[in-house]
Amino acid sequence: MRSIERSLSKFNEAGIRPVAISVDTSEDSRKLAQNQGYTFPILSDHSAEVIRRYDLAHKGAGINGEDIARPAEFLIDATGTVKWINLTENYWIRARPEQVLEVAKLLR
């Protein structure tokens, strides 16, 4: 998310809107955005309903045993179709903004 914020002007130029989603409450996400200086939208899926619908729930991985999202990135085009996905196999390895921007060039 840090690297997304750093590349936000490039995302804007490419016409791509980054949106982050987690089980955090709106209030916690607001604090996170404030502390880290994130300016892109951060949505709160507190009940993990959307996370489950996308089959991204990491069952019982929350601090109190609740379901949370596994890290995942999806590039969706204007028609709502998936153009690129990244389901990392290792928590410490994430997609880089350059990868996404490369794929974004193909979007109309």
Added chain:
Amino acid sequence: MNIKRLNWPLWTGFLLTLAAFLSYFFIFVLFPFTRDFPWANLVLFVIAGVLLFMGLRRGFASDRPHTTRSKIVSSIVSVLSLAVFAMFIFVIFVGGRWLPASKGAPQVGQRVPDFSLPDTSGTQVSLNELLTTPINGNAPKGVLLVFYRGYW
């Protein structure tokens, strides 16, 4: 304290081991270049290992005062350091892979289900709105959905 008696390679090696462990989570994780593969930390662990080896040799040297105590201390510190290294390897290469396979996740070419969720101000925002609200006056070409664990 007599500086000659202090087993400095041992203690420097131990402190460097702790630094090699902690620096990943506080510093190197911030940069993709040092996060995706923790080579910077592994380099620090190698240097720490060399220092610990030197410290161990020093601890077991027969010309040292308190020979028994220095053997025991250098052994314990070395074992602890090895445990810290093992924990690092475990957390990054084993624990990091404990993720669900997510076989049912949307695939390339599929339409994703629409949703509506509250943003940081509590306002409900739908995927459709995110895909149509202009960016700098132009219609968006797409949305990058980034799911993350959160900080609870």
